[in-house]
Amino acid sequence: MYDLLVVGAGPYGLSIASHAAAAGLNLRVFGRPMASWRDNMPRGMFLKSEPWASNLSDPAGRWQLDAYCAEQGLTARHAEPIPVEAFAAYGLWFARHAVPAVDERTVTRVASRTGGFSAVTEDGEMLHARAVALAVGVMPFVEVPPALRDLHPALVTHSSHHSDLDRFRGKDVTVIGGGQAALETAALLAEQGTRVRVLARAERLQWNDVPPPWERPWWQSVRSPHSGLGPGWRNWFYSERPGLFRHLSEPTRARIAATALGPAGAWWVRDRVEGAVELLPGHKVTAARAMPGGVRLDTMSREGALRTLETEHVIAATGFRPRCDRLGLLSTELRGALTALPDGSPAVGRDFESSHPGLFLAGLVTASGFGPAMRFVHGATFTASTLVRGVRRRLRTTPMGGTVPVPGGSSRSESPSPVRR
Template identity: 30%
Template sequence: MGDLETDLLVIGAGPYAYAAAAYAGDRGIATTVVGKPLSFWREQMPADMYLRSGPDWYLDANREHTFEAYFEDRGLDPADHDPIPIGVWLDHADWFAAQKGLEVDQRLVSDVTQPDGRFVAAMEDGSSISAAKVLAAPGVGFFAQLPDWHVRVPEDRRTHTVERVGFDDLAGARVAVIGGRQSAYEWAALLCDHGAEKVDVVHRHPKPAFEKVSWGFVDAYVDQTLAHRGWWRGLAPEQRTGIAQEFWEVGRLTLEHWLVPRLRPDVVTTHAECSVTEVTGEGPVTLTLSDGSELAVDHVVFASGYKPDIDRVPYLAGVREQVAATDGFPDLSEGFETSLPGLYTVGFLATRDFGPFYGFTKGCPSAAKIVVDEMLR
C-alpha cells in the first residue's frame, strides 16, 4: 500500500489530465492528480505565442465550464483576443481547475509498479501513492523528434522548439528553422519579433498557404467517436487515410494568416521542397541543401515535431513489459485502456487508435468522457 490511497491516479497535469480528472470527479471517482500544472504550456512554449484554436475548444466533458464560459465570466470579448494569446488560455485553464475544484499535487512520479493488484506510484520525494487505476497523460514534451543529422550541429548551436522558448539571445543571429508546419513559421515570426538578422525556413513539402481556416470539420469525427465505440479503428484504411489527409491539409499545409505580417520578407526566406544533405563547421555552421545551395547560420532550430513512443515515458518503465505496444503506440481498448488492466492513457499516445485530433486539445472532453465511462463500465 502507499502513503496515500486513491481510486484513480492521474499522472500529468496538462489539458487531457485536467479534462479527465474533472469528469472523473463529476462521476464520483476519488481522484488524485500529480504533476506540474500545465508545465509544458508554461515552460516549453513561448510566452508571446498564440493558439491556432478558438474559444470553441474547451476542456469540460459536461460542457459547462467551457472556454466561452470563461470569457463570459471574466467579462472578456473573444473578438479582442483573436488569435488567443497563450496567457489567456493558461488563465482559462486555471479558472477551469478552480471551477472544478481540481487540486494538483505538484510532486512528480518516478516509477509506477503493480506489486499486489493495485498500482503504486513511487514519488520523487520518496513517498508513494496507491491507486486502483492509473491514467497516464504524458504531454508531447516527452516525444520531441529530431533528424539523424542533428548531432552534427554543435550542441550549443541547436535547439528543438520544445526547448527554444526565448529568442533574445538570437537577436542579430542567422538562424535556420528546420520544418514547415505552424511551429516552424511561428518560431520564424518570433525570431523576427526579437531581432534575428536572417531566418531560413527549410522543409521538404511545398510552401504552405497562410489562410483563415475552420477546424469545424473535426467536430463530426469527434461526435462519431463518442457515438460509436472504436469508431476510428473500425474505419477502412482508405477512410482513415482520407481523414488524416484532410487533417494534414487544414492543419499542416495551411497555416495561420496572422503570421504573414510578422514574417518580414527582408529577414525570412523559405526553402520549400528542400532537405539538408550536409553539415559542416563549428563557428558558423554551414548547411548544404538538396537544391545545392548553402546556408551559413549561427543557430539551428528544429521544428521537426514529435513522434509517440511509450518507451520515452520514464515513469512507466516499471510496468512497460506488461503493456503491449506497436511502433511506439500502446495498444489501446475502445476505452483508452492499455493491455495492462487498470492502466489507461490519453492524448498523443492514443492518436493511432483514436485519430489525429486526439493529439490536440480538441479531443480533451471526448477523451475524458470515454475513458472515465470505461472505468465505470
C-alpha cells in the same frame, strides 16, 4: 489505495480529473498545471484552434473558455486567435474551479503491482492506485531530425524548448519545419530583429484559409460544416466522431494519423512571415556539424541540388513522435508489456485503456487509435468522459479490497477528494 492516479495536469489531465471527481472516484492528480503551455511556448504565440474549440472539459460544461474570458474582460470570438498566455491562465482557472487539489510534484516512475499500480514522486513518496491515467502531453515525444541529434543543445534546440526567444536577438537562426510552430517561431524571431530563415522539406509551404463566418447560409454550412479541427466534413468526422474513427482499419487509422491536417501555418501568421523571413522550401538537412560560431548545414533540394549554409543556431520545429519506448516514467516491465502499433505508439481500446489492464492513456499518444483530434485540445472532451467511463468499468470488473463506485452509487473504501467551487 486510490481508485485513480492522473499523471499530468495539462488540458487532458485536468479534464480527466474533473470527470473522475464528478464520478465519485477517489483520485490524486499530479503535475504542474498547464506546464508546457506556460514553459514551452514563447511569449507572443497564439492558439491555432478556434476559441470555441479550445475548452477543457468538466461534466456540467460550467468552466469553458468563454466563461473565463467573460470574467476577465477578454474576447473569445470565432476567427480571433487567443494568446497562449491567456489560454494557460484559463487552464489554471479551470484547475482551481473544476479539479481536486493538484499535487504539483512530478511522478518519476509508475510500475505494476498486485491489485494495481505503484507510483513514485520526485521526492520519493510512493502511492498505490487501482488505475492510472497517463496524460503526459507532448514533451516526452520530442522529435529532432537524425542529422541534428548529435549536436550540442547550445547549437540545436527543439521549438518546444523555448519560452523566451530573446537570446536570439541580433543573431542568425535557421528554423527547420513547415508547420505552425516553425512559421510562428520564425515570425517572432524576425519581429525581434533576428535574421531567420525557414527550411522545410515540403515543396511549398501550406497556409490555412481564413475560416468561414460562424453565421452563414444553411447551404454553405451543409457543404462545409464547422468543426473543432476546421471546416469540412472530413475534419468534422475526425473532430466529432473519434469513437467511430477507432473502427476504421488499423492501416487506415495510421495513414490518417500521419497525414491528416499536415504542416500548415495559420492564416493570421502568413503576412508576418512572407517578406520578412527567408523561405527555403523543398530542402532537407542531410548533415550538420559544429563550426566556430555555430552550425554548418548540408542540405539537398527535391531535385538533388546540394547546398551548404552556416547559421548560429538551429531550431527544429519538427514535431513529436509518440512511441511506447518514450514513455520513460513507466517501469521497464510495464513499458515492455504494452502492445505497440506499427508506428510505435501504444494500442488502446475503446475506453483509452492500454493493453495492460488499468493503465489508461490520453492525448497525442492515442492519435493512431482515435484520430487527429487527439493532437488538439478539442479532443480532451471526448477523451475525459470516455476514459473515466472505462476506469469505472475496470474498477467494477476487478475489485481489489473494498467497494468501488458504480453507476447510480458512490460506495468506496476512502472518501473522494473535494472539488473546490
